[in-house]
Structure formats: C-alpha cells, structure tokens
Amino acid sequence: MVLGGGPAGENIVDRTRAAGLTTALVESELVGGECSYWACIPSKALLRPVLARADARRVPGLAGAVGGALDAEAVFAHRDYWTGNWKDDGQIDWLDSIGAHLYRGHGRLYGTRKVAVTSPEGDHHVLTARHAVVIATGTRAVIPELPGIAGARPWTSREATSARQAPERLLIVGGSVVAAEMATAWQALGTRVTVLVRGSGLLPRMEPFAGELVAEALREAGAEIRTDVAVEAVVRDGATGPVTVVLEGGETVEGDELLMATGRAPRTDDIGLDTVGLTPGDWIGVDDSCRVPGHDWLYAVGDVNHRALLTHQGKYQARIAGAVIAARAAGEEPADTGRWGAHTATADTAALPQAVFTDPEAAAVGLSLAEAQKAGHRVRAVDYDLGKVSGAGLYADPYPGRARMVVDLDREVLLGATFVGPGAAELLHAATIAVAGEVPISRLWHAVPAFPTVSEIWLRLLEAYRG
Numbered sequence: 001m002v003l004g005g006g007p008a009g010e011n012i013v014d015r016t017r018a019a020g021l022t023t024a025l026v027e028s029e030l031v032g033g034e035c036s037y038w039a040c041i042p043s044k045a046l047l048r049p050v051l052a053r054a055d056a057r058r059v060p061g062l063a064g065a066v067g068g069a070l071d072a073e074a075v076f077a078h079r080d081y082w083t084g085n086w087k088d089d090g091q092i093d094w095l096d097s098i099g100a101h102l103y104r105g106h107g108r109l110y111g112t113r114k115v116a117v118t119s120p121e122g123d124h125h126v127l128t129a130r131h132a133v134v135i136a137t138g139t140r141a142v143i144p145e146l147p148g149i150a151g152a153r154p155w156t157s158r159e160a161t162s163a164r165q166a167p168e169r170l171l172i173v174g175g176s177v178v179a180a181e182m183a184t185a186w187q188a189l190g191t192r193v194t195v196l197v198r199g200s201g202l203l204p205r206m207e208p209f210a211g212e213l214v215a216e217a218l219r220e221a222g223a224e225i226r227t228d229v230a231v232e233a234v235v236r237d238g239a240t241g242p243v244t245v246v247l248e249g250g251e252t253v254e255g256d257e258l259l260m261a262t263g264r265a266p267r268t269d270d271i272g273l274d275t276v277g278l279t280p281g282d283w284i285g286v287d288d289s290c291r292v293p294g295h296d297w298l299y300a301v302g303d304v305n306h307r308a309l310l311t312h313q314g315k316y317q318a319r320i321a322g323a324v325i326a327a328r329a330a331g332e333e334p335a336d337t338g339r340w341g342a343h344t345a346t347a348d349t350a351a352l353p354q355a356v357f358t359d360p361e362a363a364a365v366g367l368s369l370a371e372a373q374k375a376g377h378r379v380r381a382v383d384y385d386l387g388k389v390s391g392a393g394l395y396a397d398p399y400p401g402r403a404r405m406v407v408d409l410d411r412e413v414l415l416g417a418t419f420v421g422p423g424a425a426e427l428l429h430a431a432t433i434a435v436a437g438e439v440p441i442s443r444l445w446h447a448v449p450a451f452p453t454v455s456e457i458w459l460r461l462l463e464a465y466r467g
C-alpha cells in the first residue's frame with residue numbers, strides 16, 4: 001500500500017509491481033504529485049524559454065534577434081501543456097498499464113499494516129497490506145506566522161508556478177531555490193521582482209559563488225535583491241489592492257503579489273501517525289533502506305522523510321526501498337546493506353546532485369568546501385573561471401561561470417563539485433558519476449573531454465589540481 005502518488009510514491013508502485021507484488025496507491029489530489037503540477041515541471045517549463053533567451057543573447061550575431069519580450073501567453077500555454085492542464089489522465093493510464101490499483105481519496109494509517117481511505121464522496125474503506133505500507137505524502141509550503149499574512153493572501157510555490165498573468169510587481173520572501181528560480185522566471189516574464197533575503201545571499205546551501213553569480217545576473221535583469229532584511233508584517237490593501245511588506249526598522253516595500261518561498265513542512269499532520277506511535281506533523285525518520293525504525297512493515301520515501309527534498313532523490317529512495325520490500329516479501333532478509341549496496345540509499349548523503357535553473361544555472365553534487373571541512377575531511381578546493389574554457393567562450397560570450405571541485409586529499413577522490421554557468425546543469429552528471437564512483441583523480445586524468453566542449457572544465461580543474 002502506497003500513500004501519496006508523487007514521483008516517490010509512483011516509483012515505489014513501479015518497483016513493487018515489477019517484483020510481482022500486488023500494489024495499491026492512495027492519492028488525494030493528482031497522481032504525479034507536487035512535482036508534476038506545482039513544482040519541478042511547471043517551473044522548468046516557465047524557465048526554459050527564459051534561459052534559452054538569455055543564452056541566445058550571449059551569442060554574437062544572434063543577440064539582436066532575441067532582444068524583444070517573451071511571448072508570455074505562449075510560455076504559459078507551454079507550461080499548461082507540461083502539467084497536462086492539471087489533469088492526471090496520463091498517469092492513470094500508466095497505473096492501469098502496470099496493473100496497480102488506485103484509490104482516490106485521503107489516506108490515513110489505521111494501525112499496523114492498515115490504511116483507511118476516505119473517498120471524495122465520503123466513503124470509507126480500510127485496506128490491509130500483506131507486506132508493507134509506504135508513506136510518500138510529500139510536503140506543503142510553510143508560510144511564517146507574520147502579522148497580517150492571512151489577509152495578504154500570499155502566493156506559495158503553487159501560485160508562483162501556475163499563475164496565468166504576470167503581476168506588475170512581485171515581492172519574494174526567501175533566498176533559496178524556489179525564490180531564485182521564481183525570481184528568474186517572473187522577472188523575465190515582465191514582472192518587476194524584489195527578493196527579500198534574511199541571510200547574506202541567494203542559494204545558501206551551495207558554494208557562495210553560486211548565489212553571488214545568480215544575484216548579479218538577476219540585478220542585471222532589473223530585479224532588486226535585498227539581503228540581511230527581516231520581514232515583520234504584511235498588509236494587503238483591500239481585496240485586490242497592493243501588498244506592503246514591513247521590514248525590521250519600519251521600512252516598507254510594496255508589490256502587487258507576495259510569494260512566500262520560505263521552505264516546506266511534511267504532509268503528516270492527518271495521516272494517522274498516532275495510530276502507530278509516531279507524532280503527527282513530524283518528518284518521518286527512516287534508516288538507510290527507508291524503513292521506519294521499530295516498524296518492520298512501514299517505510300517512508302521522498303520529501304516526507306526529510307533526507308533530500310528533490311524528485312530524483314525520492315525516486316532513488318523508492319528504487320532502494322522497493323528492492324528491500326520485494327526481498328522481504330520473498331522471505332529473504334535484504335542482504336546488500338553495505339555502503340553503495342542495492343538496499344542502502346547511500347547517495348542521499350554521499351553524492352546528492354541538484355541543478356538550479358536560474359540564469360546562470362547552478363549545479364552541485366556531494367559536499368561543498370564548507371560541508372567537507374565541517375565533516376572533518378582533509379580537503380583542497382580547486383576553482384576555475386568557466387568562461388576561460390574555449391568551449392564555454394564559444395557557447396556564450398561572455399560566459400558568466402565558475403567551477404569548483406572539492407578533493408579528498410587522503411583518498412584523492414572528489415567529494416563534491418559545483419558548476420555555475422549557462423547550461424551548467426548538463427555538466428552535473430559527469431561529476432555525480434565521479435563522486436558516486438569514487439573515481440580516483442589518477443583515473444579521471446584519462447577521462448578526456450572532447451574539444452571544444454564546456455566539459456573541458458574537467459581538464460582545467462585537474463590540471464590546476466596537479467599543478
């Protein structure tokens with residue numbers, strides 16, 4: 001039994017069906033989850049034309065042809081297409097094709113191996129799993145409790161990815177990934193964006209140069225990025241009037257819409273956690289096989305376990321947990337539980353990749369320099385100006401970018417790598433393979449990047465390391 005049909009839930013269904021188990025999915029909204037309708041997919045559909053135009057504007061001979069405004073209607077139509085117009089027919093066809101059962105409705109645990117489903121019509125079923133129940137209910141946006149916030153009707157990521165009109169002025173509170181990506185999208189779609197960051201810069205979980213380069217580009221595009229500011233209250237003027245944010249110290253900033261990009265909370269407050277001795281509203285702690293300690297039949301995958309709030313990582317966890325459930329259902333104890341074993345989600349902590357679709361793109365895997373030092377590794381960071389690589393200069397002129405690799409000096413393998421630059425997201429997987437494969441620097445030396453590609457950054461980083 002799988003509770004929640006986002007990317008993590010869907011992949012558990014897929015893996016357990018492939019192993020020959022009977023699988024049922026309970027979904028209260030749309031099969032495909034937050035990612036398909038209000039997160040990854042619509043945001044990237046909005047951003048693709050933005051980034052393609054920004055890249056083209058950096059190509060001599062082409063720049064003049066793409067100087068105009070984006071066709072916002074066409075961009076929204078492209079986004080609507082990619083969300084299936086917020087219908088999940090395609091996903092339902094897929095569930096049918098693999099013989100999985102779908103229960104539409106709100107699911108709650110109801111004691112050991114039991115799930116109660118309340119259908120939209122109010123019918124109530126209790127289903128009992130033979131082998132396992134997997135919770136994959138994801139997260140919702142957190143809106144801080146500020147004076148006036150409810151009356152201000154702020155946008156969350158849902159409105160920011162599904163809006164059909166560009167507001168004249170958009171205030172964004174937060175400085176992390178949602179804030180940076182949505183500032184990039186809406187500023188390019190014609191909105192005047194102001195980002196209010198309580199920290200010292202954008203993208204705080206990445207190497208500092210990532211946020212610096214993205215902030216610089218956003219400012220060049222006309223957005224205002226204000227750092228080290230604290231929001232104290234919010235006021236909306238009537239039903240449709242402008243919204244005013246009051247900052248610490250009394251200064252006010254006005255906009256037409258307000259996006260609170262202030263993080264996520266687990267959707268666990270009403271899923272019956274109390275019936276199995278867990279606390280409603282908490283993230284669900286799991287071991288490296290994604291099983292909930294103390295409950296041999298209960299698993300949690302995806303955002304809800306708080307290991308890594310990314311679609312690809314939830315899907316990876318589902319593949320691992322699916323293999324574990326299949327092994328146990330076959331009467332075997334999952335044996336491959338060592339580091340990088342088939343029953344252990346090692347990459348969550350050792351090789352976690354993320355691509356941020358800002359202009360320039362920012363992509364990182366593994367540990368940043370600060371994280372590696374904090375973890376006690378003896379490391380050296382090697383930096384290189386990506387714009388100095390021939391392939392990058394040919395790709396865009398100027399090419400705003402920078403790369404860093406973090407080398408473990410004791411084992412001479414990569415612990416992490418970061419690339420910032422146009423198209424940099426596509427540089428990431430080579431680094432992910434190097435980090436997950438623990439490929440020695442001496443062997444990377446023989447992985448020759450083709451000339452003249454942006455990937456020659458690898459050669460420059462290795463040459464800089466070897467001196």
Ligand SMILES: Cc1cc2nc3c(=O)[nH]c(=O)nc-3n(C[C@H](O)[C@H](O)[C@H](O)COP(=O)(O)OP(=O)(O)OC[C@H]3O[C@@H](n4cnc5c(N)ncnc54)[C@H](O)[C@@H]3O)c2cc1C
Pocket residue numbers: 003004005006007008009026027028029030031032033034035036038039040041043044105106107108136137138139157161178267270271301302303304308309310311312313314
């Ligand atoms: C704006 C934005 C952009 C993002 N972009 C990216 C990106 O580019 N790349 C990336 O890797 N990640 C991205 N993320 C993160 C990504 O969306 C999440 O990591 C991913 O959606 C998590 O998948 P999940 O299956 O765990 O949960 P979700 O996608 O949240 O799905 C959970 C599902 O469970 C259902 N559900 C919840 N409670 C119940 C219940 N009681 N009964 C039945 N069903 C229930 C929900 O309706 C939902 O369908 C983005 C996030 C945001 C907010």
Ligand SMILES: NC(=O)c1ccc[n+]([C@@H]2O[C@H](COP(=O)([O-])OP(=O)(O)OC[C@H]3O[C@@H](n4cnc5c(N)ncnc54)[C@H](O)[C@@H]3O)[C@@H](O)[C@H]2O)c1
Pocket residue numbers: 144173174175176177178179181196197198199204231261262263264309310354355356357
């Ligand atoms: N391309 C991608 O991979 C992608 C894109 C978007 C989101 N995501 C994922 O989705 C998750 C959610 O992203 P997010 O950016 O919403 O959350 P986040 O948790 O990454 O960041 C929230 C930010 O809001 C700030 N904040 C919190 N309360 C605040 C307040 N009261 N005032 C001012 N600032 C406040 C925090 O300091 C933090 O920097 C993340 O894990 C992210 O990695 C991934």
